[in-house]
Amino acid sequence: MKRLLLLVPLLLAGCGTPLTPSRVAPSFREVFVGLYAQQQQLLRREAVGKVDPLAACRRTGTDADGPGEDWVCSVQYVDLGTSSAQVFELQVKPDGCWKATGPPATQPAQLVDPVSSRPRTNPLSEFDGCLDTGW
Amino acid sequence: MxxxxxxxxxxxxxxxxxxxxxxxxxxxxxxxxxxxxxxxxxxxxxxxxxxxxxxxxxxxxxxxxxxxxxxxxxxxxxxxxxxxxxxxxxxxxxxxxxxxxxxxxxxxxxxxxxxxxxxxxxxxxxxxxxxxxxxxxxxxxxxxxxxxxxxxxxxxxxxxxxxxxxxxxxxxxxxxxxxxxxxxxxxxxxxxxxxxxxxxxxxKARPGRCLLTTSDDARARLLAPVPLDDTEVGLSFVADTAAVDRFVLALANEGVAVRTLEREALPLEQALVELVS
Amino acid sequence: MTLLRLELLRLRAQPRVRVAFAICLLGPPLLGLVLSAQAGLPRDTLFGRHVKESGLALPLLVLGFAGTWALPLVTSIVAGDIFATEDGHGTWQSLLTRSRTRAEVFTAKLQAAVLASLTLLAVTAGSSLVAGLALAGDQPLTGLSGTQIGAGRATGLVLLSWASELVPLLGFTALAVLLSIATRSSLAGVGGPLLIGLLMQLLSLLGALGSAANALLTTPFAAWHGLVRDDPYYGPLWQGALVSLVWVVGCLVPARRILLARDIT
The missing domain is CATH 3.40.50.300 (P-loop containing nucleotide triphosphate hydrolases)
Structure with missing residues (x-):
């Protein structure tokens, strides 16, 4: 009984979902930046440093937030003077973790190592991240 | 204790x-x-x-x-x-x-x-x-x-x-x-x-049900220390061991022969059944 | 000999505890072997896609998998049975007619349950870490912030992540102890927490609770998501600790009261 009473204010305090565009976007952006650097390293483009992209996320369905498979995140960045924009599809799970899938045309599953000519997994083709779902 | x-x-x-x-x-x-x-x-x-x-x-x-x-x-x-x-x-x-x-x-x-x-x-x-x-x-x-x-x-x-x-x-x-x-x-x-x-x-010495057959049931009834019931197989009564002993001796004194004397069950079991029923 | 040592002695002799121990020890290497023999990767579980890149991914894959259902089961196998087993064997009267008080027996059993859960958790963590390193080596691990983490630091984070599971695990231990005492049935003591854990997972999966899901005892099992990063965040871990503490107190206080007042019939 005591336990239940303690739960009541917690329930009242936090009925909103933490999975909002304003929390998904920075999480996605952070991982993208990290993996972009990994990808460029894999392609032996050592000169490229970090990119500083703009990222925005939204749901394409009727709901504005919450878990779902209909999230998309668009990312815009400038790399060596070239401006690029890509759209990733996201599955956002209730526990705050998400899986992003890149556009197959620009982010194929595999890349070729220019030095060894070996195929390598493209880190940006599919990747995971998690955001803080705490109160 | x-x-x-x-x-x-x-x-x-x-x-x-x-x-x-x-x-x-x-x-x-x-x-x-x-x-x-x-x-x-x-x-x-x-x-x-x-x-x-x-x-x-x-x-x-x-x-x-x-x-x-x-x-x-x-x-x-x-x-x-x-x-x-x-x-x-x-x-x-x-x-x-x-x-x-x-x-x-x-x-x-x-x-x-x-x-x-x-x-x-x-x-x-x-x-x-x-x-x-x-x-x-x-x-x-x-x-x-x-x-x-x-x-x-x-x-x-x-x-x-x-x-x-x-x-x-x-x-x-x-x-x-x-x-x-x-x-x-x-x-x-x-x-x-x-x-x-x-x-x-x-x-064990508590009153138990006994079945008695004698040579002369009518006289036995007169000598009994407790009421006797007539059954098809003999006289039935409830008495403790001491009372049964006295009864048997009294019957002998009066010339009434005891032919059988049976307790219906083990004394202890019988005592127990009577106590708890 | 202390009461705790007597409880541990009896736990060690029980077949079901031995089986649980063997599963915790051998499960992760077996999973690792199966994965390395396969062409595909378990991409739907966190770190599944990195299992062949770095040996530090396997312990985290196992963790993500175990946290959802295996850990509640691991603790209830011991904690859900440790009281009810005495009802099953009719041994309460043997235990409670000695010189030790009921409160002492309760404490010893609780300690034994916690120690056993802790051991099973540590064995699974150690076994999956060793198996991962042996099968895929100590290459840097891509963390949940998208950056690569060196093997040394990643090992520390893996161990910290596993240690963070202890928080909700203790909550489930307390829940199992309560069910074990209240129902006097090993089946309810072991199955109950597992069922409640699955129900909580289901509630979370439906996503309808929003932030209120943080009050569930299963949510802290995911608190490690904040740790395997360049810049860890600990918020969910502290919240999880608070939530678990409420569950622990809420379960153990009535459990102890029931046992102390109980007529052993």
Missing amino acids: AVEARGLRKAFGDVTALDGLDLVVAAGSVHGLLGPNGAGKTTLLRVLLGLVSLDEGRCEVDGTVGGFVEAPGSWPYLTGRQNLQVLSAMDDDPGDVGEVLDRVGLADRADTKVGGWSLGMRQRLGIAAGLLRRPQLLVLDEPANGLDPLGARQLRDLIRVLASQGLTVLLCSHDLTEVDAVCSDVTVVSRGRDVWRGPVSQL
Whole structure:
């Protein structure tokens, strides 16, 4: 009984979902930046440093937030003077973790190592991240 | 006194198990607890062992209590010796595990897992566990359960030996032969109350139903100390042993021959049935 | 011998505890072997896609998998049974007619349950870490912030992540103890927490609770998501600790009261 009473204010305090565009976007952006650097390293483009992209996320369905498979995140960045924009599809799970899938045309599953000519997994083709779902 | 309990009351929900029961057990005696199922005997033993709390009443036990109620428990995945070692480690001043195993006749099987033991062996392990506590009062609930006739006799011998060493034993049993053989006193319990208590010899001497055939029933009726009932097979009456003796002597004096005199059942059993009905 | 040592002695002798121990020890290496023999990767579980890149991914894959259902089961195998088993074997009267008080017996059993859960958790963590390193080596691990974490630091984070599971695990231990005492049934003591854990997972999966899901005892199992990063965040871990503490107190106080007042029949 005591336990239940303690739960009541917690329930009242936090009925909103933490999975909002304003929390998904920075999480996605952070991982993208990290993996972009990994990808460029894999392609032996050592000169490229970090990119500083703009990222925005939204749901394409009727709901504005919450878990779902209909999230998309668009990312815009400038790399060596070239401006690029890509759209990733996201599955956002209730526990705050998400899986992003890149556009197959620009982010194929595999890349070729220019030095060894070996195929390598493209880190940006599919990747995971998690955001803080705490109160 | 080893046990002095007055006005014990205990209910489990709507069921009254003890309803103002008194129990007095003399130190060093082997005291029998008799009564039908559901009379409250087991609950009484649980109270003495501290397993059940009382609703009302006062229960004083002199010294430590050991023993078990209903079937004694054991850990099947441990050996007999390990079972006792665990229990011995929980006592402040335990007895010797090897010695108690020896006393109940389990020494040669002590290092096998209890899981494969027979009911009788586990019963003896329960007695060993009780003895291990070095109790002043040993409580045994139907200890002969699952024992073969030889085992039951060994058990009776063991109880006698224990009693001769000064241990007080409270024995709850359905087996009247057993009670008759080892107990000096009994308390008869019925519906949560003690209905009779005293020496076993007195219980047996209580009025019992007798069937009498004589050479002259009409004269016998005149001499009878109690009312007689006519039945197809003879005269039926209820009297204690002393009264029956006097009646038979009186009949002889008057020249009436006693052809048969039978008690309808074992005296103890009959006494018990009359007390609790 | 202390009561705790007696409880541990009896736990070690129980077949079911031995089986649980063997599963925790051998499960992760077996999973690792199966994964390295397969062409595909378990991409739907966190770190599944990195299992062949770095040996530090396997312990986190196992963690993500275990946290959802295996850990509640692991703790209830011991904690859900440790009291009810005495009802099953009729041994309460043997235990409670000795010189030790009921409160002492309760404490010893609780300690034994916690220690056993802790051991099983540590064995699973250690075994999956060793198996991962042996099968895939100590290459840097891509963390949940998208950056690579060196093997040394990643090992520390993996161990910290596993240690963070202890928080909700203790909550489930307390829940199992309560069910074990209240129902006097090993089945309810072991199955109950597992069922409640699955129900909580289901509630979370439906996503309808929003932030209120943080009050569930299963949510802290995911608190490690904040740790395997360049810049760890600990918020969910502290919240999880608070939530678990409420569950622990809410379960253990009535559990102890029930055992102390109980008529052993």
